[in-house]
Amino acid sequence: xxxxxxxxxxxxxxxxxxxxxxxxxxxxxxxxxxxxxxxxxxxxxxxxxxxxxxxxxxxxxxxxxxxxxxxxxxxxxxxxxxxxxxxxxxxxxxxxxxxxxxxxxxxxxxxxxxxxxxxxxxxxxxxxxxxxxxxxxxxxxxxxxxxxxxxxxxxxxxxxxxxxxxxxxxxxxxxxxxxxxxxxxxxxxxxxxxxxxxxxxxxxxxxxxxxxxxxxxxxxxxxxxxxxxxxxxxxxxxxxxxxxxxxxxxxxxxxxxxxxxxxxxxxxxxxxxxxxxxxxxxxxx
Amino acid sequence: xxxxxxxxxxxxxxxxxxxxxxxxxxxxxxxxxxxxxxxxxxxxxxxxxxxxxxxxxxxxxxxxxxxxxxxxxxxxxxxxxxxxxxxxxxxxxxxxxxxxxxxxxxxxxxxxxxxxxxxxxxxxxxxxxxxxxxxxxxxxxxxxxxxxxxxxxxxxxxxxxxxxxxxxxxxxxxxxxxxxxxxxxxxxxxxxxxxxxxxxxxxxxxxxxxxxxxxxxxxxxxxxxxxxxxxxxxxxxxxxxxxxxxxxxxxxxxxxxxxxxxxxxxxxxxxxxxxxxxxxxxxxxxxxxxxxxxxxxxxxxxxxxxxxxxxxxxxxxxxxxxxxxxxxxxxxxxxxxxxxxxxxxxxxxxxxxxxxxxxxxxxxxx
Numbered sequence: 067x068x069x070x071x072x073x074x075x076x077x078x079x080x081x082x083x084x085x086x087x088x089x090x091x092x093x094x095x096x097x098x099x100x101x102x103x104x105x106x107x108x109x110x111x112x113x114x115x116x117x118x119x120x121x122x123x124x125x126x127x128x129x130x131x132x133x134x135x136x137x138x139x140x141x142x143x144x145x146x147x148x149x150x151x152x153x154x155x156x157x158x159x160x161x162x163x164x165x166x167x168x169x170x171x172x173x174x175x176x177x178x179x180x181x182x183x184x185x186x187x188x189x190x191x192x193x194x195x196x197x198x199x200x201x202x203x204x205x206x207x208x209x210x211x212x213x214x215x216x217x218x219x220x221x222x223x224x225x226x227x228x229x230x231x232x233x234x235x236x237x238x239x240x241x242x243x244x245x246x247x248x249x250x251x252x253x254x255x256x257x258x259x260x261x262x263x264x265x266x267x268x269x270x271x272x273x274x275x276x277x278x279x280x281x282x283x284x285x286x287x288x289x290x291x292x293x294x295x296x297x298x299x300x301x302x303x304x305x306x307x308x309x310x311x312x313x314x315x316x317x318x319x320x321x322x323x324x325x326x327x328x329x330x331x332x333x334x335x336x337x338x339x340x341x342x343x344x345x346x347x348x349x350x351x
Numbered sequence: 352x353x354x355x356x357x358x359x360x361x362x363x364x365x366x367x368x369x370x371x372x373x374x375x376x377x378x379x380x381x382x383x384x385x386x387x388x389x390x391x392x393x394x395x396x397x398x399x400x401x402x403x404x405x406x407x408x409x410x411x412x413x414x415x416x417x418x419x420x421x422x423x424x425x426x427x428x429x430x431x432x433x434x435x436x437x438x439x440x441x442x443x444x445x446x447x448x449x450x451x452x453x454x455x456x457x458x459x460x461x462x463x464x465x466x467x468x469x470x471x472x473x474x475x476x477x478x479x480x481x482x483x484x485x486x487x488x489x490x491x492x493x494x495x496x497x498x499x500x501x502x503x504x505x506x507x508x509x510x511x512x513x514x515x516x517x518x519x520x521x522x523x524x525x526x527x528x529x530x531x532x533x534x535x536x537x538x539x540x541x542x543x544x545x546x547x548x549x550x551x552x553x554x555x556x557x558x559x560x561x562x563x564x565x566x567x568x569x570x571x572x573x574x575x576x577x578x579x580x581x582x583x584x585x586x587x588x589x590x591x592x593x594x595x596x597x598x599x600x601x602x603x604x605x606x607x608x609x610x611x612x613x614x615x616x617x618x619x620x621x622x623x624x625x626x627x628x629x630x631x632x633x634x635x636x637x638x639x640x641x642x643x644x645x646x647x648x649x650x651x652x653x654x655x656x657x658x659x660x661x662x663x664x665x666x667x668x669x670x671x672x673x674x675x676x677x678x679x680x681x682x683x684x685x686x687x688x689x690x691x692x693x694x695x696x697x698x699x700x701x702x703x704x705x706x707x708x709x710x711x712x713x714x715x716x717x
Contacts, residue, residue, distance in 0.1 A: 247437045260454055
């Protein structure tokens with residue numbers, strides 16, 4: 067009986083252990099080792115920090131790195147600003163069928179691939195696109211307007227791609243707030259702003275934190291959107307990693323970049339959690 | 352007598368459904384008023400209209416003579432204790448109680464002083480730092496009341512706040528709520544579907560059904576002199592028979608039930624005539640048990656019968672008695688003296704009650 071139970075546990079854990087070790091642990095250890103070696107000759111390597119020094123000494127790399135981080139934070143904040151009212155409406159104001167329909171509408175864009183979705187934005191924003199034509203038709207401009215290939219276009223794409231991942235955790239936490247509690251907030255003399263600040267937002271905090279973490283990670287690691295919507299000046303850090311691995315075949319530097327990105331995202335998430343006084347256990351559990 | 356809360360011809364319609372139908376009542380200052388009714392009778396709708404979460408379709412709500420229909424909920428001199436209390440789980444006890452004062456813009460030191468005073472008053476001094484989920488059911492109840500009472504509302508609304516408690520605690524909280532009401536000397540409006548809560552605590556009770564008030568009065572009146580058949584059936588336990596009136600003699604009348612049992616009842620001023628269909632209600636505790644018919648000579652309703660079952664329930668133990676002809680089963684309270692404790696199924700017994708105790712009402716639809 068005892069051995070059977072142990073065997074059961076072992077069998078149940080196997081997929082998880084395989085997943086973690088084969089797909090996450092082993093590749094990362096290997097990547098780390100790769101990032102720590104320097105090529106000195108053909109097939110000849112030695113242990114050094116040269117790759118990390120290259121990163122620090124090359125302003126382009128450092129600037130792209132910081133730009134990616136700042137843009138991702140901004141994208142997360144904008145997504146939260148837009149998703150919060152939407153989620154509040156779905157969770158607390160809409161009823162019955164309307165609510166399911168609205169929720170479904172948030173989900174629909176994800177039924178087509180990210181490539182198609184991004185291409186949709188290109189059709190809208192390009193020089194000969196819908197919006198440009200519309201502006202000319204209305205008479206606001208007399209020449210075609212190029213709205214693609216800049217930071218704003220990237221931001222639009224990132225926010226659009228991330229929206230669902232913010233709406234889902236927010237709707238879930240907001241739904242768990244009883245209407246009675248909101249009504250009590252008003253009944254005891256609270257204005258709309260006060261009820262929002264003192265009751266709704268503190269209650270939704272775990273959803274806000276987990277949604278923000280997901281959106282931030284997705285934005286930071288996004289490759290397609292910045293590549294397609296961004297211009298020559300809007301380099302994303304993932305593009306650097308890609309070009310080191312695939313274009314320049316410099317796996318050592320690519321691996322170092324990968325590790326820096328991992329460190330960066332962990333540091334920012336940790337910093338944000340500390341700043342807002344939240345803990346990962348509270349948000350995820 | 353000054354009136355704190357007055358509702359005038361209050362009506363609320365949802366689509367084609369009328370939830371509250373032309374209800375008028377007033378509640379004197381400092382009294383405990385209950386609205387008692389089955390679920391879906393419209394009592395919660397009245398409550399939510401007074402609190403301001405619903406606006407009436409027509410009619411007026413006045414507090415101390417001023418109409419509040421156009422006042423938003425956060426500006427009304429009315430506070431509400433919600434069914435599930437709705438304490439703010441993200442705040443500690445002191446912040447919960449101080450919430451309304453903070454909203455009113457009171458100085459911090461003054462808030463702290465008032466919160467401490469309120470905690471003292473509800474017998475929970477020193478637990479201000481605790482979290483809400485660390486409190487027991489009864490403590491939460493008291494915090495929810497204190498949270499409203501620090502705002503010194505003209506009227507406190509309570510929406511079945513005892514519903515979620517277990518039986519023992521509920522019995523205890525009934526007494527405690529009544530004494531809290533006396534201590535704060537505030538007008539309480541309490542809604543419930545539990546007749547015992549309403550009877551124990553209230554100065555006056557309105558019995559509500561299908562959006563209308565059936566009867567408003569003290570608990571004693573509702574219990575002994577129900578004004579309608581619904582009140583007679585809803586408040587307290589009762590035997591109920593349908594039949595046809597055979598003879599009317601002053602206030603007394605004779606009624607033959609559909610199963611052929613002849614019994615005397617009283618109309619208590621209601622217009623009933625021979626030949627009318629009527630329902631008669633007799634409370635189980637109004638019926639006396641005796642071993643011989645002679646002991647019941649002074650009652651005008653006497654039946655000999657057999658015990659068909661005994662229902663032991665402590666102080667509220669009962670027996671079911673079937674008359675000789677086997678027509679009806681009658682529920683009878685056992686006296687507390689224990690002299691009939693030995694009754695078993697099949698025992699021969701005599702029962703009797705005064706015709707005055709048989710409340711007769713015209714049958715619905717006649």
